[in-house]
Amino acid sequence: MIELKNIYKSYYGNNGQTPALTDVSLTVDAGDFVAVMGPSGCGKSTLLNVLGLLDDVDSGQYWFNQNELMHLSESRKDAFRQTHIGFVFQGFNLIDELSIYENVELPLVYAGVGSAERRTRTEGLLEQLSLMHRRHYRPTQLSGGQQQRAAIARAVVTKPSLILADEPTGNLDSTNGDTVMRLLTDLNEGGATIIMVTHSDYDALYAHRVVRMIDGHIL
Numbered sequence: 543m544i545e546l547k548n549i550y551k552s553y554y555g556n557n558g559q560t561p562a563l564t565d566v567s568l569t570v571d572a573g574d575f576v577a578v579m580g581p582s583g584c585g586k587s588t589l590l591n592v593l594g595l596l597d598d599v600d601s602g603q604y605w606f607n608q609n610e611l612m613h614l615s616e617s618r619k620d621a622f623r624q625t626h627i628g629f630v631f632q633g634f635n636l637i638d639e640l641s642i643y644e645n646v647e648l649p650l651v652y653a654g655v656g657s658a659e660r661r662t663r664t665e666g667l668l669e670q671l672s673l674m675h676r677r678h679y680r681p682t683q684l685s686g687g688q689q690q691r692a693a694i695a696r697a698v699v700t701k702p703s704l705i706l707a708d709e710p711t712g713n714l715d716s717t718n719g720d721t722v723m724r725l726l727t728d729l730n731e732g733g734a735t736i737i738m739v740t741h742s743d744y745d746a747l748y749a750h751r752v753v754r755m756i757d758g759h760i761l
């Protein structure tokens with residue numbers, strides 16, 4: 543499903559060049575559940591951003607179902623991301639001005655899904671994640687676990703084939719963390735491919751395999 547070939551990526555700024563990924567190659571099959579682990583600064587988030595088409599690379603190829611993506615125009619990358627990829631960010635990235643319902647529904651609005659279907663899917667997920675009773679609340683009025691569940695609902699409401707999760711339990715206690723990991727497991731069993739960055743050996747047990755990084759390399 544996914545093949546990264548010889549990816550190099552540096553950040554360029556006032557402090558000169560900072561290499562973040564050095565000759566990274568990675569193959570992920572459809573239906574896999576991969577945990578990416580490694581010390582702080584080794585390039586995990588950069589790798590996830592590259593996989594999510596949020597970051598350009600200096601060189602290398604990104605194949606997704608036989609299509610090379612790095613050469614696409616920005617608008618085609620946007621369209622690809624909307625259709626195929628769901629992101630779960632560490633800091634939730636929910637929009638404070640919108641209700642939980644509106645946050646979860648938003649990707650469907652962008653995708654041009656009709657209102658009846660939007661409602662069915664949004665309510666279905668909110669129900670499944672025990673958030674229906676909080677659907678009119680703003681994100682800041684929810685607990686950390688509820689916010690993370692809402693962020694996952696938003697990430698998966700378009701039924702993406704690839705879910706990218708950056709430390710999805712990072713801000714949660716163990717009970718909420720388990721709920722989130724079980725939810726990711728359910729989505730994986732439903733056919734979604736998952737790539738998850740984590741510092742937690744416990745969370746990595748939910749994955750089928752662990753990819754270890756150090757200094758911008760995959761070991």
Ligand SMILES: Nc1ncnc2c1ncn2[C@@H]1O[C@H](COP(=O)(O)OP(=O)(O)OP(=O)(O)O)[C@@H](O)[C@H]1O
Nearest residue numbers: 553555560561562581582583584585586587588589
């Ligand atoms: N915007 C940026 N500008 C310059 N350097 C950056 C930028 N973002 C990341 N880096 C550098 O790139 C390297 C990889 O960073 P990255 O965030 O991918 O690491 P990480 O493994 O996700 O770390 P952590 O576990 O602490 O989140 C680090 O050396 C970091 O300092």
